[in-house]
Amino acid sequence: MKNKMVIENDPRYRMFSNQSVCTLEIRKPSPYDGGTYTCRAVNDLGEAEVDCKFEVKGGITFFRLLMQGVPLSVIDSYLRERNASKQERA
Known part of the structure; x- marks a missing residue:
């Protein structure tokens, strides 16, 4: 999610998972892409979330x-x- 909005089906973003490591790729990033990104993991044992504040500079x-x-x-x-x-x- 970006700023509490689901971005899963947005073509500007690609999400990968490899050996339990998740990666978010932002295509052609711009200052508009700044915000708080949230990754949620869910399995049989429960769920967890982590937030990341991202700012585009340069x-x-x-x-x-x-x-x-x-x-x-x-x-x-x-x-x-x-x-x-x-x-x-x-």
């Missing part, structure tokens, strides 16, 4: 770098330098 540039295989540490360094440079100009 726009598509961050995701393009990530999709091109640039390591997160390199992207983080780049974004920190870019933000520091912007603050110096201000």
